[in-house]
Amino acid sequence: MNKISHxxxxxxxxxxxxxxxxxxxxxxxxxxxxxxxxxxxxxRRLQVAKSGAxxxxxxxxxxxxxxxxxxxxxxxxxLLEFLCESFPERSRKSIKALIELKQIMIREQFVTWFNYQLxxxxxxxxxxxxxxxxxxxxxxxxxxxxxxxxxxxxxxxLLSVASEKGNDETAFSILKSAMKRKxxxxxxxxxxxxxxxxxxxxxxxxxxxxxxxxxxxxxAMVTKRIYYAVVEGCVKDLKGEIVSxxxxxKSLKVYSSNTPGDGQKAITRYRxxxxxxxxxxxxxxxxxxxxxxxxxxxxxxxxxxxxDKKYGATTNPLHRLALHAxxxxxxxxxTGKRMRFETPIPAILESVFRQGELRDGLKEINxxxxxxxxxxx
Numbered sequence: 001m002n003k004i005s006h007x008x009x010x011x012x013x014x015x016x017x018x019x020x021x022x023x024x025x026x027x028x029x030x031x032x033x034x035x036x037x038x039x040x041x042x043x044r045r046l047q048v049a050k051s052g053a054x055x056x057x058x059x060x061x062x063x064x065x066x067x068x069x070x071x072x073x074x075x076x077x078x079l080l081e082f083l084c085e086s087f088p089e090r091s092r093k094s095i096k097a098l099i100e101l102k103q104i105m106i107r108e109q110f111v112t113w114f115n116y117q118l119x120x121x122x123x124x125x126x127x128x129x130x131x132x133x134x135x136x137x138x139x140x141x142x143x144x145x146x147x148x149x150x151x152x153x154x155x156x157x158l159l160s161v162a163s164e165k166g167n168d169e170t171a172f173s174i175l176k177s178a179m180k181r182k183x184x185x186x187x188x189x190x191x192x193x194x195x196x197x198x199x200x201x202x203x204x205x206x207x208x209x210x211x212x213x214x215x216x217x218x219x220a221m222v223t224k225r226i227y228y229a230v231v232e233g234c235v236k237d238l239k240g241e242i243v244s245x246x247x248x249x250k251s252l253k254v255y256s257s258n259t260p261g262d263g264q265k266a267i268t269r270y271r272x273x274x275x276x277x278x279x280x281x282x283x284x285x286x287x288x289x290x291x292x293x294x295x296x297x298x299x300x301x302x303x304x305x306x307x308d309k310k311y312g313a314t315t316n317p318l319h320r321l322a323l324h325a326x327x328x329x330x331x332x333x334x335t336g337k338r339m340r341f342e343t344p345i346p347a348i349l350e351s352v353f354r355q356g357e358l359r360d361g362l363k364e365i366n367x368x369x370x371x372x373x374x375x376x377x
Contacts, residue, residue, distance in 0.1 A: 069126040079104070079116040082124065103127040113347060140171055143201065143341050148334040150175060150188065150204045151341050156320045160193040160202065175204060191215060192289070197307070200227070200325025201341050205333075213333045218289065223338070224329035225286040227294055228273075228345050230322035230352055231303040232315055235280040239271045242297040246290045253310065254292040256300050266290045268297040273345075279306060279317075279352045281345075283326075294323065306352065317352045324349065 071086050083095045083104075102110040105125040106118075118124065139158045144151040152171060154160065159170040175188045189211035194202050205211035214221060244256035245263035257263040267287035274281040280303065284294055295311045298304060304312035306322040327342040 071124040071126065073118045073122040073124060074120055076120065077118050078114070079106075079111060079118055079124070080114040082118055083126075098126065115347070139169075140174065143343075144339075148206050148210050149332070150206065151201065151328070151339075152204070153201055153343050154194055154199055156197050156199040156324075159196050161190050171202070172204070192218075194325055195292075195321065195323070197321035198227075198323045198325060199346065201328040201343060202325065203328065203330075210333050214330075217333075220331075221333065222289070222328070222330045224327060224340075225289065225325070226327035226342075227284040227286070228324045228326050228349060229282045229284055229294065229298065230306045230318070230349050231280050231282055231298050232278070232306055232313060233280065233303050234275050234277055235270075235272050235282065235301075235303055237272075240269070240301075242268045242270070242301060244297065244300065246293065246296060248291070254290070254296050256296060264288075264290050266293045266297065268293060270298075274353065276353050278315075281349060281353075318348055322349060322352075 071082075073082065077085075079099065080092075080095065083098065084090075084092060087095060096114065098104055099112055099114060102112060103126060104111050105127065106116070106122060139155045141153040142150070143153055152175075154171050159168055161172045162168065162170050172188060172190055179186050179188060186206050187208070189205040189208060191203055191205050191211055191214050194200060203214075205214060244266055245259070245261055246254050246266045247257045247263035248254050265288065269285040269287060271283045272280055273283050282298075284298075286293060292311070295305055295308055299308075299311040304314075306313055307316040307318055308321055308323075309316070324343075324346050326345060327340070329338070329340040331337070332339050
């Protein structure tokens with residue numbers, strides 16, 4: 001196995017921090033189709049869960065109870081175009097809002113992708129009632145909830161928890177408000193965080209005891225964390241591993257130390273999914289969970305995440321950090337069951353590539369994982 005040392009040092013342009021990059025037979029992070037002794041949540045089940053959660057929260061247990069229009073599709077067409085043709089009296093902006101606020105259902109699923117491909121014979125259900133639950137939880141999707149945990153898919157731009165300087169809306173505050181509206185005395189506790197501009201899967205605890213158990217045993221209980229990132233430049237090695245010691249400077253910026261062992265050891269594995277001369281789509285697996293680990297390590301190998309100005313990016317094609325937390329796998333702290341939550345690679349990550357170049361790749365990747373068409377986050 002070859003070892004290549006190279007990284008970024010914020011203190012000097014000539015010295016290199018101690019970063020070991022392994023190129024060779026790194027095990028693939030993409031799950032295979034073999035049977036597994038844990039709960040796998042596919043896109044189909046996720047969407048059904050989302051639908052059931054939204055209907056249940058609104059106090060309606062049957063989607064037929066919702067006031068609705070049912071539109072029959074007669075020709076192949078994209079969802080947004082179809083709705084604009086069906087409601088010529090409405091503005092394009094208001095129709096986009098219907099989609100974003102989960103008022104469109106197709107095949108028992110809420111659909112939030114403007115370019116969802118419709119085929120003849122499909123029924124498109126347009127929900128007329130915009131429930132308070134849809135408005136309040138529009139920045140996240142509820143993936144799972146039991147007596148101990150809540151698992152969500154957070155949108156980019158939403159804080160996980162409040163910062164010291166502001167009172168912005170957060171995933172934590174939205175969940176707390178939802179509990180209060182339902183007149184439930186259940187608690188919500190932060191277990192881990194995602195950066196504001198990072199979308200994806202994260203979980204909260206419903207008791208201090210569960211929160212403490214997860215945080216005290218994080219490395220043992222959380223068995224897999226997979227992210228998807230669009231980075232600047234064409235990554236030449238198809239897979240690799242980055243190892244360094246991470247430290248934080250006085251300005252709270254994390255960097256890889258020049259001295260081996262000086263700081264917290266961090267390990268990141270990556271695999272190229274698609275590339276072009278300007279950008280590369282990576283699947284990234286965290287073997288350790290340090291602050292800003294992925295962002296620092298990808299800068300270390302000379303491929304900053306698009307939109308990440310703090311860590312060296314010079315472009316921002318998506319007007320957000322091009323990073324999505326796609327898979328979270330862990331042992332349930334109360335039941336001991338293996339839990340796995342995964343979401344499709346966001347369609348927005350394909351927009352930096354040439355038209356048609358990445359979409360087939362995304363479909364193939366999601367097909368191998370048993371997931372549905374990618375959705376925007």
